[in-house]
Amino acid sequence: MTNNSETPLDGPSLSKRSFLKGSAAALGLAGLPLFARGAAAQTGTQGVVSGCHWGVFYGIVEDGRAVEFKPWEKDPQPSPQLPGVMDSLYSESRIRYPMVRRAWLEQGPGADPDGRGAGDFVRVSWEQAIELVANEIVRVRETYGQQALFAGSYGWKSPGKIHNCQTLLRRMLNLTGSYTNSSGDYSTGAAQVILPYVSGSLEVYEQCTTWNNLAENCELMVFWGCNPLNNSQISWQVADHGAWPGIARMKDAGTPVICIDPVRTETCEELNGEWIAPRPQTDVAMMLGIAHTLYEEGLHDQAFLDRYTAGFDKFLPYLLGENDGTPKTADWAAEICGLPADTLRDLARRFASKRTMLALGYSTQRQHHGEQVHWMLITLAAMLGQIGLPGGGYGLSYHYSSGGSPTHTTPILKAVDDASGQSTEGAAWLAGGGAVSIPVSRFVETLLNPGKTMQFNGHEIELPLIKMAYWVGGNPFSHQQDRNEMLRAWRELDTFIVHDVQWTASARHADIVLPATTSYERNDIEQVGDYALSHIVPMKQIVEPVFEARSDFDIFADIAEKLGQGYAYTQGLTEMDWIRKIYEAAKIESRAKGMEMPVFDVFWDSNKPLAFPVAEVQEDFVRHADFREDPLLNALGTASGKFELYSVAIERYGYDDCPPHATWMEPIERLDGPDTKYPLHLAANHPQMRLHSQLCGTVNRESYQIAEREPCWMNPADAEQRGLSDGDVVRVFNDRGQMLAGLKITDEIMPGVVRINEGGWFDPENPRQIGSLCAYGDVNILTTGIATSKLAQGNCGHTGVAEVERYDGPLPKVTVFSQPSA
Ligand SMILES: Nc1nc2c(c(=O)[nH]1)N[C@H]1C(S)=C(S)[C@@H](COP(=O)(O)OP(=O)(O)OC[C@H]3O[C@@H](n4cnc5c(=O)[nH]c(N)nc54)[C@H](O)[C@@H]3O)O[C@H]1N2
Ligand SMILES: Nc1nc2c(c(=O)[nH]1)N[C@H]1C(S)=C(S)[C@@H](COP(=O)(O)OP(=O)(O)OC[C@H]3O[C@@H](n4cnc5c(=O)[nH]c(N)nc54)[C@H](O)[C@@H]3O)O[C@H]1N2
Numbered sequence: 001m002t003n004n005s006e007t008p009l010d011g012p013s014l015s016k017r018s019f020l021k022g023s024a025a026a027l028g029l030a031g032l033p034l035f036a037r038g039a040a041a042q043t044g045t046q047g048v049v050s051g052c053h054w055g056v057f058y059g060i061v062e063d064g065r066a067v068e069f070k071p072w073e074k075d076p077q078p079s080p081q082l083p084g085v086m087d088s089l090y091s092e093s094r095i096r097y098p099m100v101r102r103a104w105l106e107q108g109p110g111a112d113p114d115g116r117g118a119g120d121f122v123r124v125s126w127e128q129a130i131e132l133v134a135n136e137i138v139r140v141r142e143t144y145g146q147q148a149l150f151a152g153s154y155g156w157k158s159p160g161k162i163h164n165c166q167t168l169l170r171r172m173l174n175l176t177g178s179y180t181n182s183s184g185d186y187s188t189g190a191a192q193v194i195l196p197y198v199s200g201s202l203e204v205y206e207q208c209t210t211w212n213n214l215a216e217n218c219e220l221m222v223f224w225g226c227n228p229l230n231n232s233q234i235s236w237q238v239a240d241h242g243a244w245p246g247i248a249r250m251k252d253a254g255t256p257v258i259c260i261d262p263v264r265t266e267t268c269e270e271l272n273g274e275w276i277a278p279r280p281q282t283d284v285a286m287m288l289g290i291a292h293t294l295y296e297e298g299l300h301d302q303a304f305l306d307r308y309t310a311g312f313d314k315f316l317p318y319l320l321g322e323n324d325g326t327p328k329t330a331d332w333a334a335e336i337c338g339l340p341a342d343t344l345r346d347l348a349r350r351f352a353s354k355r356t357m358l359a360l361g362y363s364t365q366r367q368h369h370g371e372q373v374h375w376m377l378i379t380l381a382a383m384l385g386q387i388g389l390p391g392g393g394y395g396l397s398y399h400y401s402s403g404g405s406p407t408h409t410t411p412i413l414k415a416v417d418d419a420s421g422q423s424t425e426g427a428a429w430l431a432g433g434g435a436v437s438i439p440v441s442r443f444v445e446t447l448l449n450p451g452k453t454m455q456f457n458g459h460e461i462e463l464p465l466i467k468m469a470y471w472v473g474g475n476p477f478s479h480q481q482d483r484n485e486m487l488r489a490w491r492e493l494d495t496f497i498v499h500d501v502q503w504t505a506s507a508r509h510a511d512i513v514l515p516a517t518t519s520y521e522r523n524d525i526e527q528v529g530d531y532a533l534s535h536i537v538p539m540k541q542i543v544e545p546v547f548e549a550r551s552d553f554d555i556f557a558d559i560a561e562k563l564g565q566g567y568a569y570t571q572g573l574t575e576m577d578w579i580r581k582i583y584e585a586a587k588i589e590s591r592a593k594g595m596e597m598p599v600f601d602v603f604w605d606s607n608k609p610l611a612f613p614v615a616e617v618q619e620d621f622v623r624h625a626d627f628r629e630d631p632l633l634n635a636l637g638t639a640s641g642k643f644e645l646y647s648v649a650i651e652r653y654g655y656d657d658c659p660p661h662a663t664w665m666e667p668i669e670r671l672d673g674p675d676t677k678y679p680l681h682l683a684a685n686h687p688q689m690r691l692h693s694q695l696c697g698t699v700n701r702e703s704y705q706i707a708e709r710e711p712c713w714m715n716p717a718d719a720e721q722r723g724l725s726d727g728d729v730v731r732v733f734n735d736r737g738q739m740l741a742g743l744k745i746t747d748e749i750m751p752g753v754v755r756i757n758e759g760g761w762f763d764p765e766n767p768r769q770i771g772s773l774c775a776y777g778d779v780n781i782l783t784t785g786i787a788t789s790k791l792a793q794g795n796c797g798h799t800g801v802a803e804v805e806r807y808d809g810p811l812p813k814v815t816v817f818s819q820p821s822a
């Protein structure tokens with residue numbers, strides 16, 4: 001299924017990698033039009049086409065007001081979150097006007113830092129707001145140096161090649177000076193740093209063997225902490241939802257499925273999978289137990305290890321316990337992961353006897369020592385020897401943005417750049433422009449420890465002095481762990497500026513808040529599917545901006561103008577000029593690939609996505625098939641050109657928390673851990689009806705809230721032990737903090753684990769008091785703020801234990817979804 005019925009074309013034989021590198025080997029498609037205009041003109045009651053993280057849709061407007069976001073007819077599985085997407089325009093939590101915290105406005109930067117979050121804002125004019133921001137940028141840079149301005153500004157801003165607010169922030173700052181940036185991301189902070197040593201690539205964002213290929217060839221599908229039917233609702237660009245037809249094909253094929261997860265997931269349910277629930281954070285031990293069985297029973301593929309990997313000989317003594325006296329047997333692993341040893345032995349035999357695909361999600365590396373999990377999975381896959389074969393091996397993005405949907409032949413849209421002189425192609429958000437760069441989740445540590453040195457991926461960095469933070473398109477008061485530690489750190493700041501569309505906890509803790517437009521109040525252009533790249537979609541403006549919202553582009557243009565760089569910032573181009581320019585460049589690139597895109601006006605007026613073809617070889621793509629076929633010609637990007645099961649580079653770093661081969665290490669706390677104080681593990685999963693914190697302030701909340709709070713899932717056995725009933729308001733607490741939640745008792749979760757999704761809005765009962773009870777339910781009050789290890793310095797959003805009790809005190813009102821006082 002290719003979603004491109006407008007076009008009679010077959011795709012050329014291009015791999016995603018080859019055209020990303022720009023070697024446009026376009027074949028045999030010269031001059032064919034990609035779609036005919038006759039099929040167009042779907043405006044009027046059909047609505048206005050646009051796109052968002054949740055997919056392509058049509059905005060239906062009546063009397064200037066959006067009344068429905070209707071899914072695109074070719075979306076194989078529209079996201080149930082779309083009503084909330086529309087409501088994000090109008091909800092009570094929308095930011096309406098530029099606002100400044102009263103103490104900051106009246107007494108200056110740094111005044112009454114404890115009062116942040118208390119809601120005492122003053123409405124100001126746009127003119128005054130721009131002046132305050134521009135002056136403060138100058139003051140901070142002149143007083144403390146360029147590095148004192150932190151503009152890492154991580155987060156899931158809206159898609160679009162122009163209105164990328166983070167690029168635009170850095171564009172304005174690069175044109176006027178410098179700043180401290182951040183590197184890496186929260187999604188795969190640990191894995192993306194270690195995997196280049198192991199497989200020579202970031203790996204976590206690479207295309208997987210396609211679902212088509214799996215349906216034909218896979219005999220055992222293992223979803224290991226991997227849940228496509230929730231997580232592929234969204235994409236970084238505009239979602240294609242190709243995971244749904246992919247999973248449907250697997251279901252039709254009758255492929256046996258195993259789900260290794262503390263939760264019985266949507267994917268497990270749909271595929272009637274066998275549910276295996278180890279203790280969270282013990283996957284490395286479990287994998288070692290399986291690996292040991294493989295070796296002991298001679299089920300491992302020595303020929304594969306010899307030809308395609310390096311360092312197995314140095315891993316083996318650890319596996320067998322020759323150097324530490326502890327063989328990593330199934331019995332040893334069983335003690336740690338809580339599953340019967342026979343289950344592990346059985347898994348080893350089944351993995352080895354079937355064509356097995358190991359599909360790993362990201363949660364397991366968002367944990368203390370998270371680097372080890374992906375390394376151990378690849379070690380296990382290498383021992384099974386199926387990497388590069390149809391239907392076998394491993395895949396790290398089956399759950400993410402519909403990885404495994406075939407990649408189409410398409411030009412890559414080039415976004416407005418950050419004026420740093422760097423290319424914005426590829427994984428630009430992983431690179432760090434700016435004066436200094438810190439690992440993305442280490443900004444709290446940095447605020448609290450300026451001047452301290454930190455190890456990071458083999459080098460030492462000095463943490464800069466930060467006095468101002470500028471955030472656009474992200475919600476650090478949601479995404480960062482250990483909220484109370486963060487509150488302490490925030491008191492070091494003179495100034496915190498936020499642009500957002502919604503009154504998030506971050507906006508509430510800001511000194512200057514500027515109302516940004518949503519994507520639906522401006523024009524843009526984007527691609528559909530991060531892996532599929534199936535269409536280019538006009539992201540058309542649906543309604544006029546509400547209240548005084550302005551686009552980030554225009555806000556930064558005004559600030560740049562104040563700082564003398566207005567023209568350099570805009571280049572004298574309007575929004576539609578930029579869109580046209582980006583489209584025209586793509587048109588040229590597509591011609592080099594043998595395709596002819598329609599002229600811009602035809603594309604824009606067609607009011608629908610422009611389809612691109614998919615080549616047969618992409619439909620049947622097998623990850624690492626080329627390497628398997630010729631490991632010399634297609635060597636991996638590692639030191640040895642092979643999978644490294646032992647890394648000499650990592651050995652040289654000598655980190656006590658990241659040894660040179662995959663290793664089981666106790667996390668600081670875990671379910672039934674040796675020194676763990678609290679009895680319940682927190683599964684801080686990604687939510688079903690939100691994108692992180694996005695849409696928590698909308699109608700979607702009504703579909704999941706319990707007693708007006710964030711749900712806390714609990715197994716009936718744990719509820720009974722505590723005398724709790726379904727629907728109770730509970731207090732969830734540990735030494736780091738406390739929050740309320742609404743209890744949902746369900747046997748979809750294993751005993752000993754409670755699930756509280758990340759992204760619930762932080763709503764402290766007394767904002768001036770650190771440690772105050774959160775009335776709504778932000779799980780990051782309870783998770784740990786420590787880093788995964790010295791290697792990656794990634795976040796540990798899935799590390800945390802707590803206790804749950806009924807809350808019988810007076811119930812604090814949830815106030816976080818209304819306007820702060822003004
Ligand atoms: N405990 C725990 N914590 C986690 C995770 C976990 O699994 N467990 N997951 C982590 C992961 S993987 C991630 S990616 C992060 C996500 O963290 P974030 O990306 O920070 O979370 P979002 O809620 O998506 O925040 C995006 C914000 O940008 C705003 N926004 C959207 N479009 C625009 C725009 O055009 N302009 C402006 N100015 N603002 C806009 C939205 O309204 C929203 O407030 O959370 C991390 N935190
Ligand atoms: N609907 C929706 N989709 C999303 C997002 C969203 O916010 N909402 N966010 C997007 C983003 S930015 C990202 S990075 C990805 C995140 O993708 P992931 O990090 O893979 O997603 P999670 O939901 O955190 O976890 C996936 C599964 O791992 C299980 N799990 C948790 N801990 C463990 C463990 O210790 N061992 C094992 N075996 N399993 C465990 C969880 O129960 C869950 O079923 O999702 C993306 N997709």
Ligand SMILES: [Mo]
Pocket residue numbers: 186187188
């Ligand atoms: Mo993420």
